[in-house]
Amino acid sequence: MAYTEVQLQALESALAKGEHRVTFGDKTVEYRSVDDLKAAIREVKRGLLQQAAETGLLPGAPRQIRVTTSKGF
Secondary structure (H helix, E strand, O other): OOOOHHHHHHHHHHHHHOOOEEEEOOEEEEOOOHHHHHHHHHHHHHHHHHHHHHHOOOOOOOOOOOOOOOOOO
16 A cells, blocks of 8 residues: 555554544544554555665665775785
């Protein structure tokens, strides 16, 4: 499923407020516990990272180029 930053912000806001009910547009989800809400946040973050990697928006590992020189002695 494709997730958005707005969904992640709504989940994190609900967690910060201590709420168990989150509304996305016209849909409302009620979580049974804080652990369920935290699991949903982890799932959305994982999905966003996967989407970023698939579209090439996630930067790869930093490259290092090392140059050594000598006088030839």
